[in-house]
Amino acid sequence: MQKMIDDVKKMFGKLIAEHAKPESIIELLVSLRVKADLSVDDTGWVLWNICDRYAMMRDAKSQYKYQSEFHEWSKTSLFPLRLHWVVSDETQALTLIEGGFLDFWWKCYEFANIQCPLVIENRNIRFESHRTNASAYTHFQEFSRAKTALNAIEKLLSEDRTWSNRDFAAVTFKILLVKYYSARGESDRVASTGEALQRQINDWLGRVGDIEGATPERSLLGSWSQLNADRSPTAVFIGINNAACAFTKAKQFSVAERLFRVLLDKRRNLNAYGEAQYLLSCWKNRRDKDEIVDWLDRSKKLTPKALKRFASELVDVVKAEL
Numbered sequence: 001m002q003k004m005i006d007d008v009k010k011m012f013g014k015l016i017a018e019h020a021k022p023e024s025i026i027e028l029l030v031s032l033r034v035k036a037d038l039s040v041d042d043t044g045w046v047l048w049n050i051c052d053r054y055a056m057m058r059d060a061k062s063q064y065k066y067q068s069e070f071h072e073w074s075k076t077s078l079f080p081l082r083l084h085w086v087v088s089d090e091t092q093a094l095t096l097i098e099g100g101f102l103d104f105w106w107k108c109y110e111f112a113n114i115q116c117p118l119v120i121e122n123r124n125i126r127f128e129s130h131r132t133n134a135s136a137y138t139h140f141q142e143f144s145r146a147k148t149a150l151n152a153i154e155k156l157l158s159e160d161r162t163w164s165n166r167d168f169a170a171v172t173f174k175i176l177l178v179k180y181y182s183a184r185g186e187s188d189r190v191a192s193t194g195e196a197l198q199r200q201i202n203d204w205l206g207r208v209g210d211i212e213g214a215t216p217e218r219s220l221l222g223s224w225s226q227l228n229a230d231r232s233p234t235a236v237f238i239g240i241n242n243a244a245c246a247f248t249k250a251k252q253f254s255v256a257e258r259l260f261r262v263l264l265d266k267r268r269n270l271n272a273y274g275e276a277q278y279l280l281s282c283w284k285n286r287r288d289k290d291e292i293v294d295w296l297d298r299s300k301k302l303t304p305k306a307l308k309r310f311a312s313e314l315v316d317v318v319k320a321e322l
Contacts, residue, residue, distance in 0.1 A: 001036055008032045009220060012049070016221060022053035040077055041224055044085055047073065048222040055092040060099020067096060071108045081122045083112035084129035088227050093136035106145060109133050113152065118159065125228040127156055127169050134176045138183050146180055164230045167204045171239040174200060175246045182250040190250050198255065201240055205262070208233050237268045248277040253284040272301040276310035283314060293318050 008028060015025050029046045032038070038046065047070040054063035067086075074086050087093070087109045096105045112129065116122065134149035153173045157166065174197040181189040219226035231238075244259035260278040263270065270278060279292050279302075296302060296318060308315050 005032065005036055005038070005042060008036075013220065022057050026050055026053045043073065044070075044078070044082075045220065045223045048085065048089070048227075051092050052089060052222060055089070055095040058095055058098075060095050060101060063092065063095055064099070064101050064104065067092065067101075067108070068104070071111070075111075080115045081117050081119055082125075082224060083116045084122065084125050085224060085227065087112055088125055088128045088132060090132040090135055093132050094139065097136060097140055102140070102142070105136075109149075118156075120160070120163075122228060123156065123159065123163060124165055124230065125224075127153065127165065127172075128227060130156065131169075131172055131176065135179065138176070138180050141183060143180070143184060150176060150180060165235075167207075168231050168235045168239055171197065171200055171204065171243065175239075175243050178243075178246050178250055182246075190252070194247065194250070194252055194255060197243055198259075201236075201243060201259070204236055204239070208236050237263060237266065241268075241270070241274055244281075245274065245277045248281050251284075253281040256281040257285055270301075272303070272306040273310050275299060275302045276307060276314070279314060280311045283317060289317055 011028060012025065015028065029050050033043075033046055036042075047066060050066045051063050051070060054060075054066065070086050074083055078085070087105065093105055096102075109129065116126065118126070130149045130152040134146050134153065137143075137146035137149065150173070153169070153176070157170055157173065160166070163169070174193055177193045178190055178197065181187075181193060219229060240259050240262055244256045244263070247253075247256035247259065256277065260270070260274070260281065263274075275295070279295055282288070282295075283292055292314060296307070302310075304315075307318075
């Protein structure tokens with residue numbers, strides 16, 4: 001039995017690495033549930049990933065079926081300190097909310113907040129859950145609910161100033177505030193929060209110094225150990241990337257470009273979305289078409305399809321060259 005479970009986990013990792021179709025991963029995990037008597041950890045891992053694949057497919061109805069099961073199962077099978085596992089992923093939140101299940105997702109999040117003890121053993125995943133909900137509800141302009149999640153992060157940050165993930169969480173909190181104030185049209189607060197965010201990033205980067213090597217391999221995607229893990233020192237670069245993207249969305253293009261250039265100077269790779277936001281900030285700052293075209297000629301990630309998806313404004317700029 002255990003060998004079969006281990007084999008499925010290996011196959012799952014292979015499919016993820018190969019960017020396999022979500023349907024094949026769902027089929028693998030659904031079949032495992034039928035054939036094996038799973039532990040609590042493995043059941044949670046399977047349910048989280050089934051929900052995640054449906055979320056990536058934007059199939060809210062199918063996701064809701066399994067998310068409901070995940071939530072109900074958590075009530076009786078999970079220790080209370082693990083309840084935020086169910087509501088820890090932003091893609092899952094966005095798909096359900098957009099699909100008409102806004103109140104359901106909020107009910108699950110509220111349940112976790114009420115029942116979950118505030119202990120060090122779950123602080124990382126509590127942060128991920130609050131972060132997910134602040135971002136998702138801001139996206140849909142559900143500002144009261146977004147503010148509740150933001151307040152939860154602020155409270156969490158006061159629990160322990162020596163928390164290993166505190167730098168990442170504090171920077172992320174200000175990024176979420178930039179998004180929140182930008183969505184509300186509060187430009188003064190975007191500016192003041194943005195200035196504080198830049199100072200915090202500079203301080204963090206100054207303290208960690210030069211970081212060599214790649215981020216260590218983490219546990220199995222969607223498992224409790226992976227989602228509740230401490231972040232490596234390279235999380236500073238994730239924070240900078242997220243801040244740069246947020247500043248681009250907030251139309252703070254000069255700040256965004258400056259932060260992206262910190263990443264490039266440190267030889268950190270941008271994904272397709274990051275490249276698109278970087279090019280958009282460059283275009284807004286200088287209107288240099290050749291600069292944009294030259295980058296696109298060299299890029300192996302930012303395809304015409306990705307450019308249209310992530311920075312559609314640039315399509316017309318480089319139309320003749322695509």
